Amino acid sequence: MAASRRPGGRHRARYGRYDGGPDPLAPPVDLAEALGHIGEDVMAGYSPERAMQEFLRRGGRDGRGLDELAREVARKRQELLAKHNLDGTLNEVRELLDKAVLAERGQLARDVDLDDGDRAFRELQLGNLPPSTAAAVSELASYDWQSAEARADYEKIKDLLGRELLDQRFKGMKQAMEGATEEDRAAINEMLGDLNELLEKNRAGTDTPEDFAEFMAKHGSFFPENPQNIDELMDALAQRSAAAQRMLNSMTPEQRRELMELSAQAFGSPELMEGLNRLDQNLQALRPGEDWGGSEQFGGEEGLGLGDGTGALQDLAELDALSEQLSQAYGGARMDDLDLDKLARQLGDAAAVDARTLQELERALRDSGYLKRTSDGQLRLSPKAMRQLGKALLKDVANRISGRQGERDLRQAGAAGERSGATREWAFGDTEPWDIPRTVLNAARRRAADGDGSGRLFELADVEVQETEARTQAAVALLVDTSFSMAMDGRWVPMKRTALALHQLVTSRFRGDHLQLIGFGRHAEVMEIEQLTALDSMWAKGTNLHHGLLLANRFFRKHPNAQPVLLIVTDGEPTSHLEPDGEVYFSYPPHPLTIAYSVRELDNAGRLGAQVTFFRLGEDPGLARFIDSMAKRVDGRVVAPELDDLGAAVVGSYLGSRGGRGSTAAAAESTFGGWFGGSRGFWVG
Structure with missing residues (x-):
């Protein structure tokens, strides 16, 4: 915006397009x-x-x-x-030449006062012009034209060539010099002479800023680019001059020869061509890095003049x-x-x-x-980026949990906490195990009270569940399979997304809980979230659940006052274990000793009170049988989610494990209550 003063002192605001850099309102x-x-x-x-x-x-x-x-x-x-194509100038010259010859022949036929011998000689001269346009133009340079119209058309050829040659080096000259007078042409030649002297001083290292300022003060109207110093002037001139050379290189040998011969006719004097050749030599010496030797293959039907063709070559260079x-x-x-x-x-x-x-x-x-x-110069995702990614993944998980119609639970048992020894009447939504003796006793008492015993064998009112004591903290071990098959079958990224979402939930919403991420492939390893998310695909074969459980149990023992929660994501049976000497043993099909070691450590987790959930990926029947049997040993749970639903399943299981008497859905609603709007689960935070 610019302000100007109207007569009388009033201000008027003028608005225009903002061109001061990036849009401040974007x-x-x-x-x-x-x-x-x-x-x-x-x-x-x-x-x-x-x-x-x-x-x-x-x-x-x-x-x-x-x-x-x-x-x-x-x-x-x-x-x-x-x-x-690059025939534009040659075709235009040919048209002007044909027009001049036709007008001259017409004048010869109409001129009755012309000597018959002279007329015959002139017609013979016009009829035997060489087929080369350049040669024909050159031969007619000394011809005494009888037709004023023909003479004018021929002079247009010289004018056109001069303007085109100038337009090659100074964009816009073809139009600017149209109808130019002898004084205009003299000014051009003077400018070229002064320009070459300035460039030659620069080549010799003797030029000064005052030389440039003096040149621009005298000839600045020829340079609409308004260069601020001699380097900017040379850059602009060299780019266009190099494009002109590439255009010449792109022509056929016949086109180049014709053009060189015609150039001598520019403005009817060789002085212009001499100045331009001197300019090209200076620019090539000063800017050797420009592309002076390239060429292009034009194949269209629309002819370009020398100036427009040079502009096209500049466009190609820019592209x-x-x-x-x-x-x-x-x-x-x-x-x-x-x-x-x-x-x-x-x-x-x-x-x-x-x-x-x-x-x-x-x-x-x-x-x-x-x-x-990092210190080695490599880029890494920062903790800030990991938190941002975790938020996005957790948002997706929360939306999935809120809209799920149920999980593919294959078996569920156990409680949300340690059993207190007390029981209570069952209520809708309870997931605690039934107290079978109390339930049977309640049914028997009810039937006895009826007198004839004709009532139903069991009613919901008979059911009592075992009360549990929910713990305020949880020690969560997420074991993720990093074996060969996880990468091969496209489960690598969903596994990482799951770990990152759970990590974000625990660190942002349940800071009192403890989370350990353990990857188990041929061997197991405790990993930070940044290490796990950046982990390359593991192509070594082996699924060492035994080692993973060893690390998980060690983690649980470090937090004796927290509820142990064991979440295991895998797509294969154990195929490796740790030997007593610490070496890894691998065998496929699984060796009985590998299975035994894995079962032993799972039992240890059960004795520590861990709530165990297996997330089985894939449809392998052998894996399903193995995981079912493992879950039964510790009253665990098996979930077989789709890959897209893995994160929601793991997070939901974690929430359910710490949700006391409520269900997974209730725990999710409680956890994400501040982040959802309404029952449909729209994210608003």
């Missing part, structure tokens, strides 16, 4: 979406750096990514080459530079390398907006603390 970039995609890729085995690059390539919901922008750049490049920038395939590539002005010029403002959004995303991801660089 909405902030959506880091949550970016982090979600990056987190998924990291858990799939990508490095954070590569995951970020992949997101930038794909783009977000509301903007194009690098790949789509690169495809548009390639498409425009192909369209330029397929639409145009090539944009293609390289968008590829981000070179060392040290950053989104800030993208030239937004070039992108807007070639693909439009919308493309520049999408690219700026990607730049801001990359900058925000690097500067906001979501990515951290």
Whole structure:
């Protein structure tokens, strides 16, 4: 906005498009979406750096990514080459020449005062012009035109060639010099002479800023780009001069020869061509890094003049530079390398907006603390990023829990806490085990009270359940299978998502609980959440449940006052165990000793009071039989969730284990009560 003063002292505001950088009113970039995609890729085995690059390539919901922008750049490049050819100036010269010859022949036929011999000689000269346009123009340079119209058309050829050659080096000159006078042409030649002297001083290292200022004060009207120093001037001139050379390289040998011969006719004097050749030599010496030797294959029907063709070659060079920038395939590539002005010029403002959004995303991801660089120079997801990802995953889990129609529980037993020895009447929603003696006794008493014993054998009013004492803290061990089959069968990422969601829930909502993550493959290992989510696929065979249970029981013993909760996610029977000397023993099919060691440690967990839930992945009958038998030994529970529902199943089981007398659904409602709106479970926090 700019303000100006009206007569009388009143102010008038004028509004225009904001061009001072990024739009200050634009909405902030959506880091949550970016982090979600990056987190998924990291858990799939990508490095954070590569995951970020992949997101930038794909783009977000509301903007194009690098790949789509690169495809548009390639498409425009192909369209330029397929639409145009480089015959434009030669064809225009040919048309003017044919028009001049036709007008001259007409004048010769009408001129009755012309000597017959002279007429015959002139007609013979016109009829035997060489087929080469350049040669014909050169041969007619000394012809005494009888037709004023023909002479004017021929002079247009010289004027056209001069303007086209200037337009090759100074964009816009073709139009600016249309109808130019001799004084205008003299000014051009003077400017070229002064420019070459300035460039030659720079080559010799003797130029000064005052030399540049003096040149611009005298000839600045020829340079609408308004360069601020000699380097900017040389850059602009060299880019266009190199494009002109590439256009010449792209022509056929016949086209080049014709053009070189015609150039001598520019403005009817060789002085212009001499100045331009001197300019090209200076620029090549000063800017050798420009592409002076390239060429392109044009194959279209629309002819381009020298100036327009040079502009097309400049466009192609810009498109090539944009293609390289968008590829981000070179060392040290950053989104800030993208030239937004070039992108807007070639693909439009919308493309520049999408690219700026990607730049801001990359900058925000690097500067906001979501990515951290380790001592070895590698990017890692920071704890802040892990919390953000965990929130998103927990949100998805909570929505799934709120909308579930039930789990595929295969067996459920046990209680939510230690049995107190007391019983009470059953109430709707109770999950505690029935007290069978008290229930049978209540039924017998009721039937006896009826007198004739004709009532129903059992009624719900007869049922009593065993009361339990809910513990205020839980020690939760999540054992996740990291064996070969988990990666091979597409269960790797769902497993990590589950661990991250549970970790987020415990650390944010149940800070008094203790959580340990244990991965068990050929051997078991206690892992931090960052280590687990970044874990590469484990291709070594082996499912060492025995070692995992050993670590879990050690964890439970460290927290004797907390309720032990054991959650085991697996897709295979145990195939390895630890020997007494600490070595890993592997056997497939499972060795009886491996099974025995695993059962022994599971029994130990049961004696510690652990509430055990197995999450069985896959439909292997042998695995189902094994897990069922294991769960029965400790009054445990088996859940066979779909992969997409694994996180909800594990989190739901954890909530149920610490929910006292309430059900899993009730515990979830209590836990997520502040995060849901209404019974449909919409996330509002």
